[in-house]
Amino acid sequence: MRKTLTILGFLAAFPAGVALADDDCFVPMADWQPRDAVASLAEENGWTVRRIKIDDGCYEIEGRDAEGRRIEVTVHPATLEVIEFEYEDDDDD
Numbered sequence: 001m002r003k004t005l006t007i008l009g010f011l012a013a014f015p016a017g018v019a020l021a022d023d024d025c026f027v028p029m030a031d032w033q034p035r036d037a038v039a040s041l042a043e044e045n046g047w048t049v050r051r052i053k054i055d056d057g058c059y060e061i062e063g064r065d066a067e068g069r070r071i072e073v074t075v076h077p078a079t080l081e082v083i084e085f086e087y088e089d090d091d092d093d
Helices: 002-021 035-044
Strands: 048-055 058-064 070-075 082-087
Touching: 035 048, 035 058, 035 070
Parallel strands: none
Antiparallel strands: 048 058, 058 070, 070 082
16 A cells, blocks of 8 residues: 555656656747747847747747846747746856
């Protein structure tokens, strides 16, 4: 009985862990916002865009924030929600 409950607990938690670890965007291209909308999002936030690309099915903005720090921002292609925001290290150490 105890072994069965342990297995059931593991199986119940396992799919949630997989879903949390997944940062890919799985959206049909027909549902994507246009690239211009991504550029507008960046402008509204004071970011200077160097490049907008597609990575793992998400939009990825490379550029600089309002203070001039290098940034990499992952944006959901349908909702334009910021999924991940990273400051890039300018040092080559």
